[in-house]
Amino acid sequence: MIFDPPLESAELLRRYQRFMAEVYLPWGEKAVLHCPNTGAMTGCCTLGSQVWFSDSRNPKRKYPLTWEIVEVDGGHLVGVNTHRANALVREGIEDGTVAELQGYDRIRREVRYGEGERRSRIDLLLEREGERCFLEVKSVTLGREDGLGLFPDAVTARGTKHLRELMGVAAAGDRAVLLFCVQHTGIDRVAPADQVDPVYGRTLREAAAAGVEIIAYGAEVSPEAIRLTGRLPVLL
Template sequence: MKYGEVIHARLHKRINRFIAEVLIDGKLEQVHIKNTGRLKELLRPDAEVILERSGNPNRKTRFSLIAAAKNGSWVNIDSQAPNTVAFDALKEGKITEFGSVKLVKREVTFGASRFALYFEQKDAKGFIEVKGVTLEKGGIALFPDAPTTRGTKHVLELANAALEGYTCVILFVVQMKAARTFVPHREMDAAFADALLEASRQGVQILAYDSIVKEDELVLDKALPVYLA
């Protein structure tokens, strides 16, 4: 996915979940953060960040914070981007586990949950739940970076759909190139890790792909090994 006009800035401080204060050409300005996660290892004082200019003249903030530098590379933090890049990659046949699909829809409801993608192939119908990953430690991509009861609910609902005959997948979009593997972050949320393991046993496929992160673009790239524990 491509962004519009982007600029570089320096993070001064994060004010709350939604707002950060940055330095643009030496002047302080408040910007919207496109991710409500903790992001402690990324949104540090003086971190280099990328901002996208808003096209809405009525918005209180002129820019949205979409990426932060870590160890010389960019990490995309836009929580809306993973669904878009997964949708694009699936339509273009770039997710090797699927190949070509004849139909893809976004935001489709099943039971009490709404999944990111619904797809149809010649002999299958299914759902894909997409999770964006911004946390990496020692080459290991970890999700979640904060407890997520909503995420656990989605995983269990997807397992129910698998039992009804749908092809079901959880796709972790790792929004960086630094990771070599993906592991659920059990220390942060044991219930989510347990739900993921149980869903896998019930036939839900667990995938992780890293991404190419440019200043104004995010593209799904290569599959990563997944270790459930």
């Protein structure tokens, strides 16, 4: 995923009201960025951090600038725009990087699945003759100093619901996959954040035992581009 136009840099002053961030631009002005991340962003909001943002150049948007990357402790870069994760994974499937998900004829986005009135939308549905693969993507940005990545960084009832729906998919005979998209250059393995959301951790292990495939892929992150690189271990 190449950033075009290129990202611009700034200094982080604060994140506020969850979806907003105030930054200091190199030429001395302040600006407000849209923050497309619903999590706690632990370790990614330190005052004075260098950040990079995209410019939609859309005059109809109230906040046309979007926070994309931050430099965290250790000099690692983190892609904080969780909306990029699905596109990154799809790109990784189509270019052959995600080896486990090759051989499908069609990929569809946001297809409804599950039961009940408030059915979810699967991130990606992969199909070939007689076979379907339901793929849920989660973006990992919480990293420890020892290289361990953790998910989630905040309690996620929605994420737990998705796991249970994937368990239903597997029970019905379709393929069900949860892929952790790790947009953090300092992470080399992934585990559930049991101290943050023990319910999610328990449900993740139940899902794995029920036939849901749990995989993780790391990424190269730079102000020029983000792309998936290779599979990372998932520690359950």
